Amino acid sequence: MGVTATGRPDPTDTVNRLASVLTDLGDALAKADLDGVLAQQSHLDELARLLPDLDGPFDRDTLPPAAMAALLALRRARQLGEGLTQFAAATRAARGLVAPYDRDGRPSDPVRAGSFDARG
Amino acid sequence: MSGLFGMLSVAARSLEAQRFGLDVVGQNIANVNTAGYSRRTVDFAALPPTSPLNAGGGVEVQGVRAIRDALLDRRLWQERPAAAMQGAIADALSIVEVALGDPGASLDAALTEFFDAWGRLSEDPTSTTARQQVILKGEALATSFADMTGRLTLAQRDTDTRIRGVVDQINALASEIASLNESIAKGVAMGTDVQVLRDRQGEAIKSLSELVAVDVIAREDGGYDVTFGLGRPLVIGASDFQITATPVGPSGLVTLSANGVDVGGEITSGVLGGLLQVRDTLIPGYISRLDEIAYAVATEVNTRHQAAFDANGAAGLAFFDPPAATAGAAAALAVNAVVAADPALVAAAATPDPGDNSAARDLAALRDSRVMFGGTATLHEAWGRLVYQAGTDTQVARQEERTRREIVMQVEALRDSVSGVSLDEEAAGLIRFQRAYEANARFFTTVDSVLQTLLTMVGR
Numbered sequence: 269m270g271v272t273a274t275g276r277p278d279p280t281d282t283v284n285r286l287a288s289v290l291t292d293l294g295d296a297l298a299k300a301d302l303d304g305v306l307a308q309q310s311h312l313d314e315l316a317r318l319l320p321d322l323d324g325p326f327d328r329d330t331l332p333p334a335a336m337a338a339l340l341a342l343r344r345a346r347q348l349g350e351g352l353t354q355f356a357a358a359t360r361a362a363r364g365l366v367a368p369y370d371r372d373g374r375p376s377d378p379v380r381a382g383s384f385d386a387r388g
Numbered sequence: 389m390s391g392l393f394g395m396l397s398v399a400a401r402s403l404e405a406q407r408f409g410l411d412v413v414g415q416n417i418a419n420v421n422t423a424g425y426s427r428r429t430v431d432f433a434a435l436p437p438t439s440p441l442n443a444g445g446g447v448e449v450q451g452v453r454a455i456r457d458a459l460l461d462r463r464l465w466q467e468r469p470a471a472a473m474q475g476a477i478a479d480a481l482s483i484v485e486v487a488l489g490d491p492g493a494s495l496d497a498a499l500t501e502f503f504d505a506w507g508r509l510s511e512d513p514t515s516t517t518a519r520q521q522v523i524l525k526g527e528a529l530a531t532s533f534a535d536m537t538g539r540l541t542l543a544q545r546d547t548d549t550r551i552r553g554v555v556d557q558i559n560a561l562a563s564e565i566a567s568l569n570e571s572i573a574k575g576v577a578m579g580t581d582v583q584v585l586r587d588r589q590g591e592a593i594k595s596l597s598e599l600v601a602v603d604v605i606a607r608e609d610g611g612y613d614v615t616f617g618l619g620r621p622l623v624i625g626a627s628d629f630q631i632t633a634t635p636v637g638p639s640g641l642v643t644l645s646a647n648g649v650d651v652g653g654e655i656t657s658g659v660l661g662g663l664l665q666v667r668d669t670l671i672p673g674y675i676s677r678l679d680e681i682a683y684a685v686a687t688e689v690n691t692r693h694q695a696a697f698d699a700n701g702a703a704g705l706a707f708f709d710p711p712a713a714t715a716g717a718a719a720a721l722a723v724n725a726v727v728a729a730d731p732a733l734v735a736a737a738a739t740p741d742p743g744d745n746s747a748a749r750d751l752a753a754l755r756d757s758r759v760m761f762g763g764t765a766t767l768h769e770a771w772g773r774l775v776y777q778a779g780t781d782t783q784v785a786r787q788e789e790r791t792r793r794e795i796v797m798q799v800e801a802l803r804d805s806v807s808g809v810s811l812d813e814e815a816a817g818l819i820r821f822q823r824a825y826e827a828n829a830r831f832f833t834t835v836d837s838v839l840q841t842l843l844t845m846v847g848r
Contacts, residue, residue, distance in 0.1 A: 283839070286835065293828055294791075297798060298795075299798070305824040305825055306824050308828055309824070313831070315831075315835075316831040316834050331842065335839050335842045335843050336780065336783070339836070339839045340787045343788075345828070345829075346829070346832055347792075348795060349828075349829055351467075356819065
């Protein structure tokens with residue numbers, strides 16, 4: 269990845285790389301490729317750290333299309349992710365497999381959780 | 389049922405069940421390329437033991453049913469219209485993009501030539517030929533604005549024609565589904581196999597859902613009720629309710645109604661939703677932007693021209709016919725007929741001295757003046773933004789269409805990836821996918837915000 273005279277990453281290079289990572293993430297989500305989804309996490313982590321520090325001169329001709337491409341890739345990944353989440357939730361609900369607790373430890377289905385009596 | 393004969397009976401019944409299953413498999417293979425064919429499966433059920441002393445009665449065929457994953461069907465019915473809508477928008481806008489022309493060879497070229505003519509007049513302010521050129525280039529610019537409005541209006545009319553065609557298709561499919569509902573209900577009541585009819589019905593609903601977003605509700609008699617918009621009935625049992633397209637007003641563009649109610653605003657997805665968005669929102673938006681540019685050209689040129697002096701030493705007239713309002717300014721732009729008839733009335737001087745060129749220079753410099761959008765853009769840049777906006781709208785619609793189609797593929801891939809495993813494994817697999825996505829998605833808000841800021845910074 270190119271750097272500017274100040275030693276910071278080149279904005280267009282960074283945004284192009286972001287678009288590429290988000291596109292790969294979208295591809296993995298579209299194919300339900302768990303390993304592919306997981307593989308993008310460290311890349312996105314690194315890029316998310318770099319983005320707020322973007323600075324220095326940028327090319328007015330190349331940066332806008334790169335940013336637009338990244339935004340489109342982001343929107344795609346978000347939609348595919350939401351599709352995945354809805355599918356997972358609806359499938360579990362349709363099968364009657366409701367996770368007993370949510371990520372915060374609260375019963376996700378109070379009626380079901382409350383009616384369970386282990387003592388018989 | 390015990391003893392040898394009992395065992396044989398169990399074996400025979402099981403064999404019969406398995407043979408039936410093979411028939412069904414054969415039918416599935418034979419129909420692998422049949423559009424709309426749903427894979428059949430056989431439900432085998434264990435027969436309960438007739439007494440505590442035997443292990444059970446083997447298996448028997450409970451019936452043939454189509455695998456209709458209600459969840460997947462619903463998902464497909466949601467995503468198809470969304471994808472079709474974006475495809476329709478992208479297709480329609482690609483025509484608009486062509487209408488807007490290539491950079492440097494469209495309205496921007498006419499603007500350049502108009503201001504160049506003022507530049508040449510400033511070099512020789514007494515030249516009648518140069519004055520004539522200013523008038524000619526002004527008329528050419530006005531023609532360019534009118535042509536551009538005409539092309540966009542034509543694109544709007546083309547879209548309207550497509551809307552009428554899609555409404556006809558929707559009505560035909562509604563009739564077909566209603567007819568199939570009737571046949572299926574009769575078949576179910578008589579106990580005959582209606583699977584072929586169901587497949588045809590599935591295909592019809594699939595085609596319909598591409599054209600307009602619909603809600604599909606299963607009926608107890610085996611058919612489907614179909615509604616659209618805010619619960620407007622399209623098919624109820626054996627009855628279909630047609631959408632009516634009626635030309636209205638001088639534009640002749642159609643309004644859509646169902647049972648006498650205007651439903652145009654309720655249709656926001658499917659091909660029809662996309663076409664309505666292009667006809668009623670996107671193209672009018674471009675025409676409005678074009679009007680703003682034409683209005684600015686007329687008023688800015690007139691202001692400078694009326695503050696100047698013509699070759700006779702008299703105060704300048706309005707160079708263009710003053711626009712009555714921003715709306716319609718592009719179509720109405722025209723060089724003042726009085727000025728057009730007499731090149732001496734072109735005002736190039738800031739003083740009554742006919743040799744002065746200050747006003748002509750000022751008008752030539754208008755090319756680089758930021759007179760649009762609150763002083764943030766030149767006339768050329770305003771045109772560039774309009775072209776960019778149309779290009780971006782097309783690009784976004786195309787990407788959105790691809791994504792929607794990918795979501796359908798994704799659901800199918802997910803279904804395949806979890807089939808054949810236990811329910812617990814399936815649920816666990818889906819949770820793992822979901823958690824992996826969420827790990828990445830936590831960055832999305834930050835990334836989105838930074839990209840939006842970047843685009844704002846670079847002035848797009």
